[in-house]
Structures are given as structure tokens and as C-alpha cells.
């Protein structure tokens with residue numbers, strides 16, 4: 001068995017792991033990364049990137065279908081569109097492949113050694129990797145666990161046949177006529193909306209009393225309205241029970257306790273993600289856990305010296321950019337730099353239609369934290385750019401502490417607001433006040449103008465409402 005020794009071993013090459021390895025390599029740390037499947041992890045291969053590619057396909061298809069049906073207000077007409085889903089999926093796969101290659105090139109440039117295979121801890125400094133050419137032992141001074149997450153499977157609705165996970169949904173080469181989505185969180189709604197826009201009849205089954213329960217109803221309102229306009233039926237307070245006897249749909253218990261069968265060609269289960277720790281040999285370590293997730297401190301350190309954990313395997317928020325920021329930080333810690341997790345906010349985005357962005361505290365969270373508040377909200381209906389893009393639903397909301405005027409949180413819902421997350425994140429991270437935002441010239445005409453207007457509204461003098 002060949003043995004490798006290194007200073008840093010990273011297990012898992014998702015956004016957390018590969019960023020950690022690249023930064024460590026840049027800092028001159030002798031680094032090895034182990035990946036059991038494809039470089040880029042869930043995000044690049046079956047998550048963020050492929051889902052956004054398919055959302056784009058759906059958007060373009062809907063635009064063409066609207067033109068064909070004479071539904072545009074500006075007189076655009078066209079012939080009826082046809083979508084070759086096989087080709088769309090091949091296009092998406094091509095993007096993923098290019099990014100896979102890009103990650104490999106970046107790791108090579110940083111002089112990181114890539115080992116393909118499944119890693120298993122033997123002890124706190126030693127890992128065995130099952131590679132194609134046999135087992136390899138890797139000994140390291142520091143080890144980062146970045147093994148990510150996988151879709152939660154419901155025991156009474158296991159994946160297989162017509163029951164698919166988000167990974168299966170992103171690989172469909174034929175449009176399901178009827179799609180039932182179990183779980184009204186962001187992954188289910190992003191994909192459900194995309195399929196509805198491509199022409200599937202979509203139903204969403206959500207156990208809670210509303211969709212996207214992590215966001216307030218003001219933010220989710222425009223999304224719900226759009227789902228209704230798309231013909232998506234949302235059944236809240238409803239529980240999935242299992243497949244129908246013939247396997248042609250889903251049995252559910254509705255909010256009023258009645259059993260109902262929903263016909264479906266595919267049942268997409270998106271009820272959450274679980275940490276990937278099976279087969280990792282955690283039983284050979286003494287790690288404190290948070291339920292099934294690995295417990296970490298503010299330097300992403302675990303309860304064992306020299307072992308760090310980052311990304312989805314450490315719990316919520318399970319987001320790629322959090323994993324990357326943690327990875328970058330841990331590499332610098334291993335290099336001896338003084339770093340700790342001191343972020344003020346992590347933007348969360350739902351790429352639904354319209355999109356939702358939230359950074360920092362919501363009004364409710366800020367109130368619960370005991371702050372006196374000044375809140376300003378500016379509607380896109382009063383924003384020239386939103387009107388010219390034919391996307392007037394939604395608003396930008398700024399939540400600030402009364403007195404200091406320190407901005408505590410920023411939220412928005414509207415078409416294209418995901419790109420505003422950069423400005424929102426920067427404002428929160430830099431400790432901006434309402435005056436800072438109101439006093440920054442925002443180019444005209446842009447959606448971003450709604451941001452200073454919301455801040456001015458909170459200060460009592462919005463200009464355009």
C-alpha cells in the first residue's frame with residue numbers, strides 16, 4: 001500500500017474542499033485533496049450550477065411560448081416553440097464539464113495533489129483511500145472534512161423509478177407531463193417552477209402551513225402569486241404518505257386529514273439534505289456532533305485538534321458560498337494566519353420566479369434580538385428599470401437599528417434581484433448605515449436604485465414614492 005504524507009489533507013472536493021485546497025496551495029502548504037466522485041461536489045455537478053442552467057432554459061422557453069401565444073405586452077409574436085430537453089441537458093452537462101476541468105486546472109496550478117477515491121479515517125492523522133489502483137494511506141498534520149450533503153430520502157418514498165431527487169430531476173431528458181414536488185423549500189420550488197415554465201403540470205406538497213417557511217410572507221407573497229399564475233397547485237399542511245398502488249402518483253394526507261391521490265409521472269422529493277458521513281470512519285475519531293452534523297467552533301475546528309470541518313457537513317446554512325468562505329479561512333488558519341469566522345451575514349437566495357434575496361436579520365429576527373427598528377421598503381413598481389424589463393413585482397427592504405441607523409438586514413424579492421446580493425452583502429459586511437446607502441450614487445436606470453430608495457424611505461424621505 002503506497003503511503004502519502006502531507007501537511008494538509010482535504011476530504012471532499014466540493015466548493016468548501018476545493019477552495020480550501022487551492023488557498024492552501026497558494027500559501028505554499030503541501031496539500032492533498034481526495035474526491036470520491038467528481039471535482040466540484042454537489043454544487044457544481046448536481047446543485048447550484050445545473051439547476052441555474054435548467055432554470056435559464058425554462059425562462060427562455062416560457063418567453064418564446066408567451067410570444068407564440070401573443071402574451072407579451074410589447075407586441076412580440078413568434079411561432080410555437082419546441083424544447084429538446086435532451087439537448088438542454090447536454091448543454092447543461094457541457095457547462096458542468098467545463099467547470100469540472102476548471103477546478104482540476106486550478107488545483108493543479110496551486111500544486112495540490114488530487115487523489116480519486118473514497119476516504120476513510122483510521123485515526124485522527126491517518127486516512128485510507130480506496131482508489132482504482134488499490135488502497136492508499138495518507139498521513140497528514142491537519143485534515144479538513146468537507147464531505148458535504150446528500151438529498152434526504154423518505155423511508156416510505158424511496159428514490160427509484162418515478163420517485164426522484166433533485167439530482168434525478170436535473171437529468172430528465174423527457175418533460176414529465178405531471179410532476180408532484182414533495183417539499184416547498186427553495187430546491188423544490190426552484191425546480192418545480194422551472195418545470196412549470198417548461199410546460200409540466202406541477203403540484204407542490206408541503207407539510208408546513210406555507211412555502212419557503214424560512215422567509216416572511218411579504219417576501220414569499222410574489223412567489224406564491226407567480227406559482228398560481230403558472231398553474232402550480234400548492235397544497236400546504238399536507239403530508240406525503242407514499243406512492244399510489246400502481247406507482248402512478250402520490251398518496252397524501254391533506255390539511256383536513258383526508259387521503260388523496262395525486263397523479264404524477266414523476267414525484268420529486270426535496271425535503272432537505274443530510275450530511276455525508278457514512279463510510280468515513282467517524283467511529284475511529286472522537287468528534288462532538290450536532291445531531292448528524294459535525295460540531296465546529298468559530299475557526300471551523302472540531303473537538304479533535306488538527307481536524308477541521310467545513311460546508312454542508314457542519315449544518316445550516318447549507319450554501320456553497322458559506323462552504324467556500326469556510327474553506328478559505330481554514331487554509332489560512334492551517335498556514336498560521338490569525339483568522340476566525342467573523343462574518344456579519346451570508347446572503348441566501350431563492351432562484352424562484354421572482355427571486356428572493358436575504359442578508360442579515362429579517363424584521364422579525366431583529367425585533368426578537370431586542371432592536372428598535374427603522375424599516376424602509378421600496379417597490380419595483382416604482383423603479384424604471386423593473387418596468388422596462390416587464391418585471392414589476394417585488395421590492396427591496398432595508399432593516400436598520402433606530403438611532404445608530406446601522407443596517408441589520410436587507411431583503412428583496414423581484415426578477416433578477418439575485419445580482420443585488422453583492423451590494424447587500426457588502427453593505428452588511430462593511431457595517432453600512434442608512435445614510436451610507438442613501439448617499440451612494442446608484443446608476444440609473446437599474447434595479448439597484450431601489451436599494452438607496454428603501455434606505456431613504458427608512459430615513460423618511462424616499463424620492464420616488
Ligand SMILES: Cc1cc2nc3c(=O)[nH]c(=O)nc-3n(C[C@H](O)[C@H](O)[C@H](O)COP(=O)(O)OP(=O)(O)OC[C@H]3O[C@@H](n4cnc5c(N)ncnc54)[C@H](O)[C@@H]3O)c2cc1C
Nearest residue numbers: 012014015016036041042043047119148311312318319320
Ligand atoms: C439542486 C440544488 C441546488 C442548489 N443551489 C444552490 C445555490 O443556488 N446556491 C448555493 O449556495 N447553494 C446551492 N445548493 C447547495 C450547495 O450545493 C451546497 O451548499 C454545497 O455544494 C456545499 O458544498 P460542500 O463543499 O460542503 O459539499 P459538497 O458540494 O456536497 O461536496 C462534498 C464532496 O465530498 C465528496 N465526498 C463525500 N464523502 C467522501 C469521502 N469519504 N471521500 C472522498 N470524497 C468524499 C463528495 O463526492 C462531494 O464531491 C444547491 C443544492 C442543490 C442540491
